[in-house]
Amino acid sequence: MKLSKDNFSEWYNTVLEEMDIIDLRYPVKGMPVYKGWGFGIMKRAFGILEDLLEKHAHEPMLFPLLIPEDNLRKEGEHIKGFEEQVLWASALNPEEGERKLAIRPTSETAIHPMLAYWIRTHADLPFKMHQTVCVYRYETKATKPLIRGREVFWNEAHTAHAGKEDCERQIKEAVEIYKEFFKSLCIPFKLVQRPEHDKFAGADYSIAFDMLMPDGKALQGGTVHNLGENFAKVYGLTYDDEKGEKKFLHQTSYGISMRALALLIAIHGDDKGLVLPPFVAPIQVIVIPVFFGEKEPVIAECRKVLQELKDKGVRVKIDARDMRPGEKYYYWEGRGVPFRVEIGPKDIEKKQVVLVNRLGEKTVVPQEEVSDRILSSFVHLTEKLRGRAEAEQKTRTKTAKDLEEAKALMEKGGLVELGWCESEECAEKIAEATGAELRGTIWGGKEHKEKCAVCGKDGKLAIVAKAY
Amino acid sequence: MKLSKDNFSEWYNTVLEEMDIIDLRYPVKGMPVYKGWGFGIMKRAFGILEDLLEKHAHEPMLFPLLIPEDNLRKEGEHIKGFEEQVLWASALNPEEGERKLAIRPTSETAIHPMLAYWIRTHADLPFKMHQTVCVYRYETKATKPLIRGREVFWNEAHTAHAGKEDCERQIKEAVEIYKEFFKSLCIPFKLVQRPEHDKFAGADYSIAFDMLMPDGKALQGGTVHNLGENFAKVYGLTYDDEKGEKKFLHQTSYGISMRALALLIAIHGDDKGLVLPPFVAPIQVIVIPVFFGEKEPVIAECRKVLQELKDKGVRVKIDARDMRPGEKYYYWEGRGVPFRVEIGPKDIEKKQVVLVNRLGEKTVVPQEEVSDRILSSFVHLTEKLRGRAEAEQKTRTKTAKDLEEAKALMEKGGLVELGWCESEECAEKIAEATGAELRGTIWGGKEHKEKCAVCGKDGKLAIVAKAY
Structure with a gap:
């Protein structure tokens, strides 16, 4: 099928299906299957995010999926935000005294009650954690793949602080981390403070990363919430300050969902399919043997380049399938692989390879320079993609x-x-x-x-x- | 509290609590919280496993948490294996025609029906995927942290093959991958084929990795199942073979759970606390300034060593807290950090550092050799831990x-x-x-x-x- 990004909605659905991103035929509404290529991209993107959070002293944790009803309901404003959409879990024969259990719609009400055990004094602060999990909402609005669904893959961070000032500092740190994250995905954004009537349920205020999609609509790509003392007051979360006085915790939470994948696809893609920034591509370089006659020497040469790139930590693969080179180019371009290396008998003779990036820029590279050139090309292509996306947002x-x-x-x-x-x-x-x-x-x-x-x-x- | 591994059960529970592995006070039975240090170890261990699986061409995927009841019930033997333990999800106001949804107890019944869309001919085979998720069973037996619970963190792989032979080859590949994984965790095992009456529900046969715990009991640390054509017949999963004839898929599944973390803790730990193999330790080297007088020059020297190690990819941290060095040694030994670097004024004078591994082996290392020495010590300590654990299993x-x-x-x-x-x-x-x-x-x-x-x-x- 011929792709055209001018009809964005059709382009988006076709790319999701044909490029092995997700499969919508899973028999539960709003819950697609993430296929190998799609989850491979998402895994790498969230890996970058997790590394950034951990570099900034957020500990990786994992909280249970199920939240007792009484904990969930304690923050009145919060639960009102999504009461109708909560999914509940039950056993066939529940044990006596088992409380009603919600499937997490978000994790504040799972995490905050535990802080009462962990935080006693100002010396235990700040507290900073993150987890990569799915959250669940029984959406009744129309679902849209990777944008609005009943199962939302995301990374959420939660922090607690001694005093308003440190909490505000954390909001700024969170924004910087997310800026860095979207920068590495080459995704431009606008930072806005959401209107009072549109903030996160239970927050003092919410800051959002809004992105421009190709159809001219905005998509919220990430949010950072200052929860103030609201949750601390409800859950009785206090600490002893330096004078020994009991104070309520100040808290924040922030998250980025699978929409990061939707944005990667939508913003960079073109009429050939996906265009992946090198640092999130599951395969960064595809090596394609171009035969005219004997296969073995060409394959051997491809293997040499493969090994050299592997040794430098590049994610690289040879496509030795029995197909014409043109078909292979088309296949890997569709999947957005950032670089293609072509090696034929002539190239071997001249001790060179042909290097083509996903934007079609072609160079001939001496064989002994191939890995250095590719590593520097990663940076070049990343900057080019970022510049292109930023220019588009600016124009619009x-x-x-x-x-x-x-x-x-x-x-x-x-x-x-x-x-x-x-x-x-x-x-x-x-x-x-x-x-x-x-x-x-x-x-x-x-x-x-x-x-x-x-x-x-x-x-x-x-x-x-x-x-x- | 003084730890003694002779009383293993008490030792285990104390270590889980004091070393920030998990917190059992979360208000849902059998669902502890994974704290920063514990999840940090688990994340690294499962990272090693995922890398091994992907190196062997298993694609990373993510299937939904919820499984329609009719899919779950189709394989009669399979569902009988855990029917009583299934948790069900429901919305407050479900949409009309919404089927009853199970929270995945394992993922065969989520994954297999999708294969009918993805696999048409022998050219689509083998199919190999893996995912790291939690599965849920409403256990009524006593739960035991990281060993038996209602929320089980695990990695599961699922494969499909043309013919019995390729399926048997996959069983061997799976066993080799798991061997490699447990080897990198320095955990010895016995490979057994489970008795017919104790195999996985719906499988032809099950192979298990059994480990010896310090209390003399065996713990199943991983399983590999040959599902034969059993599920394929139920879900109607066929492919066209090379002659164009319809054949049923042969399938396997295999998994390793959070028990890998229980084993790491139980097998290597000692009376001081955890002992972590270097490649899974969230912090591999802790640098401790030893002051006698001026602090700044010592801290500066520690930072130099820190940076040098960071540049080599080592996970390293300085502990500059206002505590006696001895207290810090005690703290990081308890958490199992494999190496400690001590730097005091005398060491600076002599251009050296003191390197101590978690088994108490102490060496003085010239400063310019510190990063090379530490990298080679990683291998030495890993082999030592592996040898020690293997000897223990052999003796018993x-x-x-x-x-x-x-x-x-x-x-x-x-x-x-x-x-x-x-x-x-x-x-x-x-x-x-x-x-x-x-x-x-x-x-x-x-x-x-x-x-x-x-x-x-x-x-x-x-x-x-x-x-x-």
């Missing part, structure tokens, strides 16, 4: 002076910036006028003051977009 | 001529080898006489023929042990 982000201009700009899709006073009333008027959502105010860096495009009062620069 | 494995001798040997615990004719009747008599379990016949290598210790008929050498 416009600033509007007033509602009318915002409406006109919104018709073309993309992100529209305009002033907003932070009232829910004006947010509704903006949404009504533009047919889009007010995503929040721009977060970080200098203050972005701006008069409200609706009421003219003092406000901040905000982002409006149609959203997933 | 005895051969009995008859039931009487088996009984006498069994009183001291350990593994007892004796002849068995493979009948369930004689197995029961052996169990009765020895107060232990017949674990199965020795698998692999040369044939171990032996007359049955009960009936005298032709049989094989089998292993008897008390078991977890």
Whole structure:
């Protein structure tokens, strides 16, 4: 089937299916199977995230899937956020006195009660953990693969702090970690503080990474929540400060889901299929023997290059299938493999290989330089992909002076910036006028003051977009 | 608290709690929390396993947690194996027509039905995948941390093959992968084929890795199942062979659970606490500044060594806490960190460091050789731990001529080898006489023929042990 990214929705579904990302035919709604290539990419992306978190002293932990009902219900605002969507677990013959058990919709209510055992004094703080698990919500809205489902693969981090200041510092650290993560995936973003009426249930405030999808809609790719003392008060989580006084913990939580995979696919892909940044590709280099006559010497040469690359830690494979080289190029381009090495009899004669990157840039490389050249090409391609994606986002982000201009700009899709006073009333008027959502105010860096495009009062620069 | 491994059960529980392995106070029975140090070890161990599987062409995948009831029930023998223990998931307001959903007790019934979409001809075979997930069983027996629980962290592999022969080859490959895995964890084992009455529900036969625990009891550390055509017939899984004829798939599955962590702890630990093989230790080297006066020059020297080790890929940390060096030694020995580097003013003067491994072997190393020496010491310590564990297993494995001798040997615990004719009747008599379990016949290598210790008929050498 001929792919065309101009029809993004069709392109996306076709790529998911044909490139072995997921299989939607699993017989439970909103729960696809992650196939080898798709999970291979996701595993590497989340590996990068986990390494970053652990470098910043987040301990890897694993909390149980099931949460007793009374713990889940304790934070009243929190449970209201998704009560209807909770899945419950039960045994055929439960033991006497067994409490009702929820399948985790998110893990605050599993983790926080345990902190009462672990944190006594300021010396036990900060507390920082992360886990990579699935969370479950019985979504009744239409599900969309890797974007909205009933089983959400994600990494969630949870922290606790002595005092508001250290908690704010942690929010900044979390944002920096996520920035670094998305940078390594070559995915540009806008950082916004979500409107009061759209923050995480139980949080003081929520910061979100909003990404621009090819169809002009915004997708939330990650969130960072300042929970303040809200959960600590509910679960009675205190510590003794330096004067020996009992204080409530300040807490944060933040997460990035399988949407990172959706973004990787959507943002970098082209009419040939996937385009993978080298550091997340399950196979970084595919070596393709080009035969005209005797096979063995060509294969032997390919093996030599393979071994050399392996020794440098490159994820590399030979495709020695009985197919024409052109078919193999097509196959591996579709899967987004960043580099292809072609070796034929002529190349062997000239002691060279042909190196082609996924963007079609072709160079002839002396054989003895092949591994060094590929390693430096990883950086080059990564920067190129990042630059391309950033340029695209920049082109499709416009600033509007007033509602009318915002409406006109919104018709073309993309992100529209305009002033907003932070009232829910004006947010509704903006949404009504533009047919889009007010995503929040721009977060970080200098203050972005701006008069409200609706009421003219003092406000901040905000982002409006149609959203997933 | 003073640890003594002579009282193994108390030692084990104390180590789990004090060394931040798990916390049993989570309010759901049989579902402890994995804490940072414990999950850090497990993550690394399973990382080694995943790398081995992927090196042998198993694709990483992820199947949903929930399995429709009709799929689960299709293989009649299989479901009988754990029907009472299945946990079921339900929403508050399920959508119309939603089938009853089981929380996966194991994944055959999730995975196999999908193979009908993926496998058409012999060219699609072999199929090999693995996933690291938790499985759930509502155990009614007493649970034991990391050994028997209601939430079991594990890695499971599933394969499909054209023909019996390739399936048998896969069984051997699986056994080799697991051997390699346990070798890297320095954990010795006995390979046995489980008796017919004790095989995996739905399998043709099951091979198990049995390990000897310090209390003299056996623990099953991993299993490999030949499923034959049993599941393929139930789910209608066929492929076209080279002649275009429809044939049923031959299948295998194999898994290793969090018991690998229990074994690491139990087999290597000593009266000081954990002893970790270098390749699974979250921290491989702890650098401890020893002050007598000025702190800054000592810390600076420690940082230099830290950076040098980091550059070589070593997981290393400085402990600069305000405590006496002796307290720090005690702390990190308890957690099993394989190497300690001590640096004091005298060492700086002499351009040397003091290197101490977890077994107490102390050497003075010239500063410029420190990273090379540590890397080679990793191999030395690994071999030492492996040798020690193997010697222990060998000492505690005895051969009995008859039931009487088996009984006498069994009183001291350990593994007892004796002849068995493979009948369930004689197995029961052996169990009765020895107060232990017949674990199965020795698998692999040369044939171990032996007359049955009960009936005298032709049989094989089998292993008897008390078991977890």
